[in-house]
Amino acid sequence: MDEDLPDLVREFYRNNVSAVDLAARMPGHVDIPRLREGRVGGVFWSVYAGCPEHEGYDAGEEFLNGTWRVRDTLEQIDVAKALIRQYPHTFQPAFTSQDIRKAIGSGKIASVMGVEGAHQLGNSLSVLRQYYDLGVRYVTLAHMCHNVFADSCGFLEWLEPLHGGLSEFGYTLVSEMNRIGMLVDLSHTADTTAKQALKHTVAPVIWSHSSARAIWNxxxxxxxxxxxxxxxGQNKTDGVVMVNFAPEFVAAEGNATLGGVADHIxxxxxxxxxxxxxxxxDFDGIGGVPRGLEDVSKYPQLFAELYKRGWSRQELAGLSGENLLRVMEGAENVAKQLQDDGVPPAWDIYDKRTDVGQRRIPGKGRWFAGDL
Known part of the structure; x- marks a missing residue:
């Protein structure tokens, strides 16, 4: 399950975790009583910071003016970690597929963080690696805006393409994500971005919150x-498409229902x-909800619907998390192999940046930062 509780805390509580009581009814779709009622075993905490233009700022044609989104992402990571620590009997931090299994086995809700848009990287592969060290385990290649790495699909209407999919720097990003074990998330991406990433990646991928266009275009x-x-198999990439409940992605206005979500699945x-x-x-990140799926407590009703449609217990176990754990374990194995093979970190710098590489060691032709 992908949820935007940290963003709700940002918007409703000004990031003041001490004012949040997850043991009581929260204003959105997620709190501890409803998580327990919904028998939720694990969540992706989306540490989301919106596209600069959606927050009233102009990132500029070369995306150099939006790097403050890194600050906001770090604040979201701080909020997520603080909330997880505040309820140790409910939540358990998880960084690997094995961690998730252990947390669920002990009756805790496994808690993994994800960055929902590569604009939150501040154009930097170094930031990617630092997010990983802080516990982030997926990055969405684009949100509702293009960035230096990849084209977005937009929202309800298509965005005019910028790169034609992945930029050259975007290919490097995917390779570096593979190397460190960061899941490549293809939600929000243009079709060209998704196809190119699927061909380029050597690790399994996810769509953290996306539905089926054939059901709702x-x-x-x-x-x-x-x-x-x-x-x-041949010419295919392992992955898992995690279905989004946002009504505008499920059906025509006013028609989104639990049954409609089941149709997408x-x-x-x-x-x-x-x-x-x-x-x-995408609970707490969506304005409306489908009828019958009003919050996280309603998951059992969705499983009951699919069971009535002929899904076996094993297939439902896959839907509830085993499919994701397989993909996550696959990405972990690829990262281990690449690191064991000695594949070095990528040190590429976005070529439009002017704040680095401005000086050279005299007579050496080598870059250095600062004064000798």
Whole structure:
């Protein structure tokens, strides 16, 4: 499950974690009583900072004016960690697939962080690595805006392409994510971005919160020609598409229901296979909800609906988390292999930056930072 509780705390509580009581009814879709009622075993805490232009700022044509989003991401990481620490009997930090299994086995809710847009990297691969060290385990290649790495699909209408998918720097980003074990998240990406990333990555991928375009035709949903590239075997990439509950991505206005969400799950399973679908929800990050899926307490009703449609207990276990854990473990194994093989970190610098590399050691032609 992907949820935006840290962003709700930012918007409603000005990041004051001491004012938040997750043991009581929260204003959004998520709190501890409802998580327990919904029998939730693990969540991705989305440490989200919106696109600069959506926050009233101009990042500039070369994206050099939005690096303060790194600050906001660090604040979101701080909020997520503080909330997890505040309720140690409920939440347990998780950094690996094994950590998640241990947390669930001990009755805790495994808590993993994800960065929902590569604009939050501040154009820097070094920031990517530092996020990983802080516990982040997925990065979405784009949100509702293009960035230096990748094209976004937009929201309900397509964005005019910028790079034609991944930029050259974006290919480097995907490779570096593979090397360190950061999951490549393809939600919000343009179809060209998704296809190029699927071809380039050597590790499994996720869509943290996306539905099926064949069921409801909006840019944010995944088309069949992309779903057909997901799988295990020749010319396919392992992955899991975690279905989004946002009503505008489920059905026409006023028509989003629990059954409609089940339709998206079944379509993705039909095209990519039941091993490649999961639950993303996006609770606390969506304004409305489908009828029957009003908050995190309603998950059992969704599973009951799919059981009635013929899903086996094993298939439902895959949907609830085993599919994601397989993908996560696969990314971990790829990272271990690349590091064991001695693949070095990528030190590429965004070529439009003017704040680095301005001086040289006299007579050496080598870059240095600062005065000798």
């Amino acid at each position: 909006v840019p944010r949903n995944v088309p069949d020609d992309v779903l057909e590239l997901v799988g295990i 079944e379509h993705i399973a039909k095209i990519a296979g039941k091993m490649h679908v999961g639950l993303g929800s």
